[in-house]
Amino acid sequence: EAQVTQNPRYLITVTGKKLTVTCSQNMNHEYMSWYRQDPGLGLRQIYYSMNVEVTDKGDVPEGYKVSRKEKRNFPLILESPSPNQTSLYFCASSFSRGSLYYGYTFGSGTRLTVV
Amino acid sequence: EDQVTQSPEALRLQEGESSSLNCSYTVSGLRGLFWYRQDPGKGPEFLFTLYSAGEEKEKERLKATLTKKESFLHITAPKPEDSATYLCAVQGDYKLSFGAGTTVTVRA
Numbered sequence: 001e002a003q004v005t006q007n008p009r010y011l012i013t014v015t016g017k018k019l020t021v022t023c024s025q026n027m028n029h030e031y032m033s034w035y036r037q038d039p040g041l042g043l044r045q046i047y048y049s050m051n052v053e054v055t056d057k058g059d060v061p062e063g064y065k066v067s068r069k070e071k072r073n074f075p076l077i078l079e080s081p082s083p084n085q086t087s088l089y090f091c092a093s094s095f096s097r098g099s100l101y102y103g104y105t106f107g108s109g110t111r112l113t114v115v
Numbered sequence: 116e117d118q119v120t121q122s123p124e125a126l127r128l129q130e131g132e133s134s135s136l137n138c139s140y141t142v143s144g145l146r147g148l149f150w151y152r153q154d155p156g157k158g159p160e161f162l163f164t165l166y167s168a169g170e171e172k173e174k175e176r177l178k179a180t181l182t183k184k185e186s187f188l189h190i191t192a193p194k195p196e197d198s199a200t201y202l203c204a205v206q207g208d209y210k211l212s213f214g215a216g217t218t219v220t221v222r223a
Contacts, residue, residue, distance in 0.1 A: 092158075096146075101146045109156065
């Protein structure tokens with residue numbers, strides 16, 4: 001089954017304790033992206049990747065890191081989490097053909113609480 | 116800067132009462148306009164992609180249309196299971212931008 005898999009689904013952590021949220025896709029997509037979703041603010045892009053070793057900042061990159069060493073994986077790293085990073089996080093992947101882009105496939109989400 | 120505005124914010128419908136959701140956008144070089152459905156606590160589920168003005172796509176009770184400045188999602192004879200938040204997103208030259216969504220509630 002074609003899918004984007006995120007882990008963990010739920011995570012409660014303490015301020016300052018480094019954490020990684022994993023994301024993997026099995027569709028050989030070149031584009032991958034991380035979003036956070038907060039009430040009243042909608043989906044905001046954190047980082048995106050156009051292909052292996054190619055990443056760029058989205059709208060809200062502060063406090064996050066990413067890497068894309070393999071095409072299928074795109075982990076999100078919080079080096080020193082703070083309470084304002086409490087949110088629902090989504091990983092997504094997509095592809096393009098020529099100048100046309102295709103819809104992102106989203107993971108099931110990771111609900112992160114930082115206390 | 117790319118912008119996506121959805122209206123209304125919320126829509127309450129009686130079962131069978133057809134209606135339309137609006138997505139207006141400004142983007143530098145449209146490379147795709149997407150509609151998603153999102154249920155609470157879940158990831159957005161892809162519905163449609165539209166690429167050029169005049170294009171239409173249909174799926175069950177949903178129909179999406181596109182003009183040069185806006186897109187509409189028409190819901191025909193909705194059922195309670197159509198209750199969800201519907202998100203519009205546009206892919207420009209450099210990024211994908213989402214609207215805030217329209218939350219649709221369909222009462223039996």
